[in-house]
Structure formats: structure tokens, C-alpha cells
Amino acid sequence: MITISDYEITVLLLSLKVASISSIIAFFPSLLIAYFLARKNFIGKSFVDGLIHLPLVLPPVVIGFFLLIIFGKNGLVGDIFFSTFNIRISFTWIAAVIASAVMGFPLFVRSIRQSISEIDPKQIEAAQTLGANKLKIFKKIIIPLSKKGIITGFILSFSRSLGEFGATITFAGNIFGETQTLPLAIYSSLQDPDSNLIVIRLVVISIFISLAALMISNRLSK
Amino acid sequence: MIHLDFTYQNPSLSMQIKVKTKSQIVCLHGHSGVGKTTILNIIAGIREPNHGFIDIAGRRLFDSNKKINIAPQFRDVGYIFQDLRLFSHLSVKDNITFGALKHNNYDAIIDLMDIDELLHKNIRNLSGGESQKVSIARALVKNPKILLIDESFHAIDKQYRDQLIKKLHNHIIENQIVTILVSHQLSDAKKYSAEIIKIKKEKGVVVAG
Numbered sequence: 001m002i003t004i005s006d007y008e009i010t011v012l013l014l015s016l017k018v019a020s021i022s023s024i025i026a027f028f029p030s031l032l033i034a035y036f037l038a039r040k041n042f043i044g045k046s047f048v049d050g051l052i053h054l055p056l057v058l059p060p061v062v063i064g065f066f067l068l069i070i071f072g073k074n075g076l077v078g079d080i081f082f083s084t085f086n087i088r089i090s091f092t093w094i095a096a097v098i099a100s101a102v103m104g105f106p107l108f109v110r111s112i113r114q115s116i117s118e119i120d121p122k123q124i125e126a127a128q129t130l131g132a133n134k135l136k137i138f139k140k141i142i143i144p145l146s147k148k149g150i151i152t153g154f155i156l157s158f159s160r161s162l163g164e165f166g167a168t169i170t171f172a173g174n175i176f177g178e179t180q181t182l183p184l185a186i187y188s189s190l191q192d193p194d195s196n197l198i199v200i201r202l203v204v205i206s207i208f209i210s211l212a213a214l215m216i217s218n219r220l221s222k
Numbered sequence: 223m224i225h226l227d228f229t230y231q232n233p234s235l236s237m238q239i240k241v242k243t244k245s246q247i248v249c250l251h252g253h254s255g256v257g258k259t260t261i262l263n264i265i266a267g268i269r270e271p272n273h274g275f276i277d278i279a280g281r282r283l284f285d286s287n288k289k290i291n292i293a294p295q296f297r298d299v300g301y302i303f304q305d306l307r308l309f310s311h312l313s314v315k316d317n318i319t320f321g322a323l324k325h326n327n328y329d330a331i332i333d334l335m336d337i338d339e340l341l342h343k344n345i346r347n348l349s350g351g352e353s354q355k356v357s358i359a360r361a362l363v364k365n366p367k368i369l370l371i372d373e374s375f376h377a378i379d380k381q382y383r384d385q386l387i388k389k390l391h392n393h394i395i396e397n398q399i400v401t402i403l404v405s406h407q408l409s410d411a412k413k414y415s416a417e418i419i420k421i422k423k424e425k426g427v428v429v430a431g
Contacts, residue, residue: 125268126307128294130321131364140320144311 004205007176007185007198012205015181018093019161022100023154026108030153034112035142055167056106063102064170071098071171095172096179100164104157111156115149116142148221155217159210182206223400224248226430228274228284230264237261237428239274241419247394247401249411250430252421257428258404259304261421262370265402266301267294279367279400300366300399302374306357308345314356315341322363334389335359351378358390369394371403375410387413 004012036042037049055063071078071089081087089095119142127137143150165183172179174188186202189195223244230237235257241248250258263269265276267283270291276284283292309317314337322328332338335355340348348356354375361369371390375383391414394401405411411418419430 122303122305122307123309125263125266125294126301126303126309127320128268129266129297129299129301130360131295131323132321133295140312141309 008201008205010177011180011182011185011202012209014093014096014177014179015162016209018096018100018181019158022097022104022161023108023157025097026101026105026157027150027154030105030108030112030157031143031150034109034116034146034149035138037109038113038116052109053106055103060103060164060166061170064099064167067095067099067102067167067171071095090171091173091175091179093172093178096168096181099167099171100161101157103164103167104160107156107160108153111153112146112149115146119145151217151221155213159213162206162209162213182209223279224402225275225277226261226265228264228271228276228286230260230269230271235260235428236426239428239430241430243417243419245417246398247391247403247414247416249408249414249416249418250402250404250421251406251408251411251418253423254406256421256423258421259372261430262301262372262402262404265297265368266299266370267292267297281367298367299370300361300364300368301370302357302361302372304372304374304404306353306374308353308357308360310345312345313341314343314345314348317345317356318360318363320360326363327365328363331359331363334362334393351382354378354386358386362393365397366399369399369401371401373404373406376406384413391415 033048033052037045068075068090070076073079073082073088073090075090078089081089089098123141123145124137127141132140162181163183164181165187168179168181169184169187174180174184180188182202182205186199186206189198189202223246224241226239226241228239230239237257237260239261250261252258260269264271265278265283271284271286273286274284275282275286281298282288282290283297284290309320312320318331318341319328332341335358337352337355337359340352340356345353345356357374375386378386387410393399394414401414401416403411403414403416408418421428421430423429
């Protein structure tokens with residue numbers, strides 16, 4: 001019988017925790033921004049669009065560096081958190097969550113935006129004539145009809161988090177039990193010539209989880 | 223009851239509409255594609271005229287001079303669309319109650335349209351005639367002061383269509399709903415005892431009269 005070691009369980013559970021929380025955190029901002037990008041025209045739309053997509057095109061290490069500047073102990077936001085609440089963000093599991101949320105964000109937005117763009121404007125007009133205000137239209141028409149995009153976006157963001165390496169190692173470090181997710185654990189094990197078996201086992205776990213996430217996504221979005 | 227005086231322009235359409243009538247029911251009659259549906263959309267508030275005003279049932283819905291433009295959800299309009307526009311992700315009941323206020327005439331409308339057995343069905347499983355009845359019920363359930371009907375019954379066989387129009391006509395009269403319908407067929411207008419207003423194109427501009 002195949003058994004999973006305590007080390008692997010720790011890495012696996014941390015990866016799932018970071019991926020789940022980062023995707024949940026990214027959900028509401030992604031939904032709102034996707035809605036505005038799909039349905040509204042406003043000054044600076046192209047700029048906002050470009051800004052959101054930066055994590056897709058920039059090296060992840062650069063994103064990690066920016067996050068350090070913002071949330072590091074002496075960073076713009078990190079300094080306020082540390083001096084006011086004595087909370088340190090960088091090099092904690094929270095940093096790993098933030099790094100994953102930022103890296104998965106454009107994928108989440110793109111997926112939902114596509115779904116919202118495909119909603120027939122006539123459905124929204126019909127809802128308006130039936131007395132629905134913007135909030136009701138958002139809740140009863142936009143969200144249900146974007147369900148596929150939301151689910152796909154969630155899984156893409158979740159999967160991106162499972163594979164996230166550069167931003168995480170820069171901003172959150174590679175601390176066992178705190179920030180060492182699956183890719184970081186694989187990287188660490190690769191440094192040790194005696195850990196080939198561990199590498200293979202971690203790779204198999206990664207493949208298994210990613211496949212499971214995709215299968216769940218396919219099933220839910222039907 | 224109905225006083226329209228507005229202009230509307232978009233890249234493919236130029237419109238100058240003047241209508242004043244005390245009739246409760248009017249029928250906009252004209253060639254296909256002349257702009258009749260656009261007039262209904264403007265009255266419903268989902269298109270905005272460039273200039274002018276819209277008075278219906280004693281209420282000013284739009285006035286470019288006074289900067290009045292009541293949002294569609296506050297116009298008290300029931301709109302039966304030509305393409306029905308039912309919400310396919312909702313049940314029949316949820317479609318009908320979508321816009322219903324606390325004080326609505328839900329039970330009476332379900333009786334009127336005889337759709338009690340359809341309420342828990344999925345929209346996708348309805349026949350053409352059933353979908354038609356649901357779309358009428360959805361427009362009437364909030365007891366609107368204005369009803370817009372856009373060539374909605376063309377897909378139904380004649381006998382059933384006449385029954386439906388009769389029921390709807392009685393409801394409109396009993397509830398004093400100001401009704402504007404769009405139809406190709408003058409025979410329909412007669413069934414509603416509607417005043418006929420011709421919509422036509424003159425020198426590239428859509429006009430009424």
C-alpha cells in the first residue's frame with residue numbers, strides 16, 4: 001500500500017490551503033473587475049486591462065519583488081501592518097497566499113470576463129423592464145450566466161497557485177511548514193542528490209491534484 | 223394618454239416621432255425593419271432619444287429639456303418581447319416573479335394564463351405556445367400601467383392566438399393598462415380595438431402618422 005510521509009502531507013496540505021485561500025480571496029475582485037471590463041467603458045480601461053495582465057507577462061520574480069516593496073516589513077503597506085498590528089506579512093504563509101492570488105488574478109479575470117461578454121444584452125434589457133436594479137441584475141442574471149467562467153477561473157487560479165514558484169520564493173521564501181508549497185519542495189529536494197524518490201513522489205502528487213482540479217472543473221461547469 | 227414627441231438617431235436610423243392620442247390601445251403598423259421595435263424600446267427606456275419628451279398615462283418618462291429620464295426599472299412598463307427573452311437559467315415561476323413586487327397579481331395572472339402546471343418546469347422544456355404564455359404572465363404580474371407588445375404572437379396557430387389576444391385584451395381593459403402594440407397584421411389591431419398609427423419612412427426619416 002502506498003503511504004504518504006508526514007513531510008509530504010505537510011507540503012500537500014499547505015499547498016492546498018494556499019491555493020484555496022488565494023482563489024477565494026481573488027474571487028470577488030476578479031468578478032467585479034471582469035464585470036467592469038466586460039460591460040463598461042471608462043477612461044483608462046486599456047491601462048487597467050494591461051495592469052491586470054502584468055502578472056501573466058512579467059517574470060514571477062519581478063512580481064515577488066514588487067510584493068516585497070509593498071508588503072515587506074519596511075514596505076508601503078507592510079510597514080503599517082507591522083507597526084500597527086505587529087503583523088509581519090512577508091515570509092509567512094499569508095505572503096504565499098498573496099503571491100498566488102496576484103499570479104492567478106489575471107486568469108480568473110479573463111475567464112469570468114469572457115463569460116460575462118457572452119451574455120446577451122437583451123437578457124439584461126428584459127430584466128431592466130421587469131423592474132430589476134443593477135444589483136439584482138448582477139445577482140440574478142450576470143452571476144448565474146457566468147457560472148462556467150467563474151468555475152473555470154477558480155480552477156485556473158487554483159492550479160496556477162499549485163504551480164506558483166518565482167513570486168512565492170521571492171516574497172514568501174521557502175520555509176518548511178510555513179511557505180514551502182509543492183513546487184518549492186520539489187525544488188529543495190532537487191538540490192539533494194539523495195532525494196530523487198521524494199522528487200518523483202512530489203511530482204506524482206502535483207500531477208494527481210492538477211488532474212483532479214481539472215476534472216472537477218469540467219464536471220461543475222457542465 | 224399617449225403623447226410622444228422625440229427624435230432618435232443612430233448610425234442606421236433617423237427617427238422623428240410625433241404622436242398624440244387619447245386612445246388606451248394603439249397599434250404601430252408599418253413595414254418590417256422600419257423602426258417600430260425601436261419606438262417600443264425607447265418607451266421602455268432601454269434606448270434613449272436625442273431630444274423631446276415621452277408622456278404616457280399621465281407620467282413624463284423622458285424630457286430632454288427638463289433632464290428627465292426615468293430608468294427602465296421605474297417606468298412601470300410590462301414588455302412582451304418579440305423574441306420573448308425568457309431567462310433560460312430560471313424556472314417558469316422564477317421568470318414570472320422576477321420583477322414582481324410585494325403587492326402583485328400573481329395568482330390572478332397564473333389563472334388568466336392557465337399556466338399553473340408549468341410553474342416548476344424548466345424554460346427549455348416549454349413549447350412555443352407555453353413560452354408565449356409565460357412571457358405574457360411575466361410582463362403582467364407586476365400590474366404595469368403601460369404594456370408594450372412586440373409582434374409577440376406570430377408563432378402561434380390562429381385559433382390559439384385569437385384566444386390569447388382575447389384574454390389579454392380583456393385584462394388590458396379591466397386594468398386600464400395603456401397598451402402600445404406593434405404588428406404587421408391589421409387584423410390583430412382590430413382584435414384589440416386599437417387605434418392604428420402608421421410608422422413609415424419619409425426622405426430617410428422614420429415618422430408616425
